[in-house]
Amino acid sequence: MTDKKLIFTNHQLETLQCAVDCLIPAQDPMPAASAAGAVKFISDATSISPQSRKLMIEGLTQIEIMAQKQGFTYLKLRKEKQKEILHYMESDHNQFFKLLLKETYNGYYTNPTVLRLIGLPGRPPQPLGYELNQGSLDILEPVRSRGEIWRQV
């Protein structure tokens, strides 16, 4: 990305980390979003679209402005205040918030560790696929015994 205005500052990355961890906090054994790589994921995902990156930077800037109004930088605010600001963003800067939430979930639920913790093998569906055998089809007996139901013409 050549446009310097479209590179996240370290401060914005810290704000982002704080925000995604409000969206998906840690809860044993589940990691918080940032620990599952969500910040890097969002950075990568928005790097292919200048529009998305611009929206993300504007939103993070707005979050910081809201925090400064309370006399602190966003990451120094109490958790409750951080969440309040996100609720405000959700209602008043919905386009940004929807992108933030979508990419946070996208990043989180493609992380192999997270996938294992929710009961999946933590790998893509292919090439291994899954073992699934056909069981007995005797369960069709009530359907069969009722007889043909198709409408004759």
Add this chain to the structure above:
Amino acid sequence: MPDNVSEVLVVGAGASGAAFAWSLTEAGFNVTCLEQGDWLNPDTDYPTDKIDWEIHRQTDFNPNPNFRNLKSDYPVNDSDSPIAPLMYNAVGGSTIHWSAHFPRMKPSDFKVRTLDDVADDWPISYEDLEPYFDLNDKIMGVAGLNGDTAYPSKSSRQTAPVPLGKPGYKIASGFNKLGWHWWPSDSAINTQPYDGRSACNNCGPCDLGCPIKAKSSTDVTYWPKAISNGARLITNARVREITVNSNGVADGVIYYDANGNVNEHKAEVIVLACNGIGTPRILLNSKSSIFPNGLANDSGLVGKNLMFHPYSSARGIFDEDLEGHKGPSPLNLMSSEFYETDLNRGFVRGYAYQITRSASPISASGDIPWGEKHHDLFASIFNKTISFAIIGEDLPELHNEVILDPELTDADGIPSPKVNYTLSENSQKLLAHGRETARQVMESAGAIDVKLNPLIDQAGWHLMGTARMGTKATNSVTNRYGQTHDVKNLFIIDGSLFVTSGAVNPTSTIQALALYIANYVKKNARHILD
């Protein structure tokens, strides 16, 4: 013959075009097919072997061309439709991203005017298509179970049905408690090795393309056979219009290649296989002094009577791990309990259910709120849901239509289609009934909660009716053989032909129609070509 001349020219390499090209080349015809998309390489081009596979549903494998926005796609103006048309543009067409549901339309579907006094009868019957259903099943390879009580008996299915898995057994128990019909439905998926293609390994997301060729997209079924017969398939070729000579006979097409250069291709027979949006688009864009309203449109019916299958959904949540990630995500279990008309219900015709396994992680997370409760709520539904898609029969209405957009174009400057569609009162009542019966099945199966969605907007999978077949030039665009009334060497072989929609996925019927029409063209070539 020179490179830019063929006996038969097919536009579109999807479900119908592939079947038709194969059939004609079996009989030795010289066939060329123009396809606006390209080949996909199953070994390299599908995302299911990547850890971020599910994200591709939002991007390059999004079923909506407006979101996907690939070079092979054209934008569709759907701002005046509650249902977005979906499609894929490539060799194989929408069979690339379909879920391979393969039910046939039923005998009654072809006779709804006679039986129920609604819409129109088709000019052909189930019996007319039956040999072609069977032939098509053999080439595509169908997993299923003979003996479905909601159908006349069918030829042997090629492979065993798709495994029910825990979600299948669970929901079947609900149907059985109510005494309602259900059956492991036909799927164009190899559950055992068939015709040189491997068996399904139950990986799940059929909609993202099948890298092991177990799902029967036509790029791996019909096309290799057609090409070895001598068919020529030109990709990245987007047709702008069909040209006619001074006698009003179609004589070729004009198309853009990958570099945007204009090319011509001449042929003695032109065949449109672009389905319910693409076919009327090309016809309406083929204006001439002889056909000022678009080609083969003296009836004024090109683009009219657009039918989707409107879908409601019902999602049941169960209190146990259903291992819903194992097996093709379309569970391939259907119910025809409410398929036929019962006027006591307050609407005509009916609906079927399709059942899908549990939602994959990102889809499942979509409804889960952020914050402290996120993990508990996610855990309460993940791999614990079964979903019903209630697929309603859509009846033809003149005002539901495909027109050319006055402003929007594709990358080559060809006018885009615009869809004008409203959901009829009959459809609304039918879907409302379906949601409540779906809830009954879910609860009988032990669901602890059921969530209903009245209308799925991103579900315009099935595009039908916009160049209907019929008995007269005043009530239809083509005759019973897909031959246009106005231009005798112009044929239509796709979902545009449908007179009514039935309440099942259309691909099997589209392909049977294509083979039926191919048989007519082969037998009457001299008459058509003279």
